[in-house]
Amino acid sequence: MLAIYKREMRGYFTTWTGYIFLAVAICLSAFIFSISTLLNSTSELSGYFSIIVYGMVVFLPILTMKSFSEEKKLKTEQLLMTAPISSWQMVLGKYLSALTMLGIYLISTLIFFIPLFDYAVVDVVNGYGPNVALMIGNMLAMMLIGACFIAVGIFISSLTENQFASIVLTIVVLLAFLLIGSFNSLIENESVRVVLDWFSLYSRYQSFTYGMFDISALLYYISVAGIFVFLTTRVFEARRYN
Amino acid sequence: MIEVQNLIKKYGDTYAVDDVSFSIKQGEIVGFLGPNGAGKTTTMNILTGYLSPTMGKVLIDGIDIMEKPIEAKRNIGFLPETPPLYTDMTVYEFLCFVYELKCCDLNKEKHLNEVISTVKINDVKDRLIRNLSKGYKQRVGIASAIIGNPKIIILDEPTVGLDPQQIIEIRNLIRILGKSHTVILSSHLLNEVQAVCTRILIINQGRIIADEKASNLLGSLGQSTKIKVKVSGPQKEVYSILNSLPGVTKITESGIKEGDSFTFLVESKNGIDIRKPMFNALAKKNFPIMGLENTEGELEDVFVKLIDSDKRR
Numbered sequence: 001m002l003a004i005y006k007r008e009m010r011g012y013f014t015t016w017t018g019y020i021f022l023a024v025a026i027c028l029s030a031f032i033f034s035i036s037t038l039l040n041s042t043s044e045l046s047g048y049f050s051i052i053v054y055g056m057v058v059f060l061p062i063l064t065m066k067s068f069s070e071e072k073k074l075k076t077e078q079l080l081m082t083a084p085i086s087s088w089q090m091v092l093g094k095y096l097s098a099l100t101m102l103g104i105y106l107i108s109t110l111i112f113f114i115p116l117f118d119y120a121v122v123d124v125v126n127g128y129g130p131n132v133a134l135m136i137g138n139m140l141a142m143m144l145i146g147a148c149f150i151a152v153g154i155f156i157s158s159l160t161e162n163q164f165a166s167i168v169l170t171i172v173v174l175l176a177f178l179l180i181g182s183f184n185s186l187i188e189n190e191s192v193r194v195v196l197d198w199f200s201l202y203s204r205y206q207s208f209t210y211g212m213f214d215i216s217a218l219l220y221y222i223s224v225a226g227i228f229v230f231l232t233t234r235v236f237e238a239r240r241y242n
Numbered sequence: 243m244i245e246v247q248n249l250i251k252k253y254g255d256t257y258a259v260d261d262v263s264f265s266i267k268q269g270e271i272v273g274f275l276g277p278n279g280a281g282k283t284t285t286m287n288i289l290t291g292y293l294s295p296t297m298g299k300v301l302i303d304g305i306d307i308m309e310k311p312i313e314a315k316r317n318i319g320f321l322p323e324t325p326p327l328y329t330d331m332t333v334y335e336f337l338c339f340v341y342e343l344k345c346c347d348l349n350k351e352k353h354l355n356e357v358i359s360t361v362k363i364n365d366v367k368d369r370l371i372r373n374l375s376k377g378y379k380q381r382v383g384i385a386s387a388i389i390g391n392p393k394i395i396i397l398d399e400p401t402v403g404l405d406p407q408q409i410i411e412i413r414n415l416i417r418i419l420g421k422s423h424t425v426i427l428s429s430h431l432l433n434e435v436q437a438v439c440t441r442i443l444i445i446n447q448g449r450i451i452a453d454e455k456a457s458n459l460l461g462s463l464g465q466s467t468k469i470k471v472k473v474s475g476p477q478k479e480v481y482s483i484l485n486s487l488p489g490v491t492k493i494t495e496s497g498i499k500e501g502d503s504f505t506f507l508v509e510s511k512n513g514i515d516i517r518k519p520m521f522n523a524l525a526k527k528n529f530p531i532m533g534l535e536n537t538e539g540e541l542e543d544v545f546v547k548l549i550d551s552d553k554r555r
Contacts (some may be wrong), residue, residue: 003339007331007339010331015330046288074327074328075324075326076326076328077326078322079326079343080289080343081292082290082292082315082318082322083315083340083343084312084344084345085312086311086312152284166396
């Protein structure tokens with residue numbers, strides 16, 4: 001697993017993928033941050049984070065689009081699938097490397113918050129300094145939601161050898177996951193609403209934005225990520241029978 | 243070393259591998275011989291755990307590859323039809339990756355250097371794989387297969403697409419590997435498996451239709467002997483001389499004419515060597531033989547015969 005993880009990390013920085021991801025993600029985040037906080041003269045961050053969730057829909061698939069699509073195209077998956085490792089090790093190696101990239105991105109964006117501590121003195125909206133607990137809660141939520149997005153992206157990349165199809169399909173599916181929650185209020189049937197709510201990655205996110213540590217939400221995100229990683233391993237097991 | 247029992251692989255309704263059983267002992271160099279689509283690659287993919295069989299059992303050094311895939315795969319080095327190479331890495335980086343992927347416990351630097359010198363890629367080890375020629379890529383593929391010193395090495399069409407010089411080098415390499423490993427390779431060229439292997443399995447339409455020591459294969463198959471001969475002289479006269487030789491069963495004019503030479507395909511009964519009497523007869527008339535070629539053993543002939551006898555069975 002470590003071999004695959006190391007190769008993936010190396011791959012991110014010897015090809016353009018890693019740089020494009022960090023450039024797009026950080027620039028987009030900086031832009032959103034400026035508009036939602038600085039230009040609004042507020043240290044209130046929930047606006048920023050709720051837009052970043054949608055931003056991740058666009059830039060996280062850059063990390064995952066090649067994962068398995070390229071292996072399939074170059075036939076290198078044959079090397080991995082005949083190596084003495086399990087499908088889990090193969091998928092987790094890739095998954096954790098993408099997760100590391102997400103971590104690098106999130107840590108880089110911490111720099112945005114530094115001015116808030118000074119600037120908050122003249123915060124006209126809230127009148128108080130930035131809420132650190134809320135900041136940590138939101139960063140954790142970003143990591144968890146991102147972990148789900150990456151798992152979905154890797155799963156989709158294992159289904160196709162076309163990188164473009166992989167990235168488009170991932171964005172569509174992730175958007176659907178987020179929007180289920182928004183449409184939910186329009187649905188009258190209670191049981192349908194409960195079921196749809198289960199698939200909504202966004203609604204679980206609410207409690208984090210209040211700075212609350214919600215253990216059920218934590219478990220929810222970890223399970224969703226786990227399910228998609230599991231499904232990816234199944235894709236490879238199933239392929240042996242085709 | 244390898245035990246295959248009643249292997250079946252179905253794709254939909256077609257059988258890619260149809261009830262194949264064989265066993266391979268340690269130290270053998272076995273050639274899978276067959277036309278494209280015969281099931282060679284599928285069989286190899288099953289042996290290496292890349293595909294699962296529909297039915298049947300594969301034991302690698304006594305370990306069932308379906309039940310304990312990781313342990314079984316440790317004993318196998320595999321070079322698929324297209325060498326699986328990460329083209330954005332240098333040769334050495336790639337080999338390091340494979341070394342770690344296989345979780346080897348040998349001394350890394352020493353072992354990799356051994357592998358590199360065995361397959362002779364020392365002069366390209368710092369180059370990007372993307373920029374290598376096909377022959378070198380094939381060598382890097384073989385290098386990745388032998389990393390970790392697996393007991394069994396499986397090579398799928400190792401010489402396809404290479405130039406003659408590279409083919410000779412790869413064959414020599416396989417012979418060297420055969421001294422310390424059990425080797426299986428596939429090919430659709432009879433002369434290739436004859437040159438390298440100690441045993442030949444002929445596969446057609448998913449079934450093994452012959453399993454012979456390389457040295458007996460041709461003799462046991464031959465019912466007649468076929469010679470291609472190019473003679474300088476008038477076509478009709480040469481034809482009648484050839485036809486009068488004892489043991490000749492059939493003469494085909496190939497229609498190839500070079501200057502005043504004509505080429506004939508002469509078939510004779512098995513066990514009768516017509517070359518000496520042919521030379522004498524033609525020499526008497528002063529029709530020089532410009533070329534003589536034993537075409538016996540061309541894969542097509544062997545196949546036609548094998549498939550015929552297979553049908554009769």
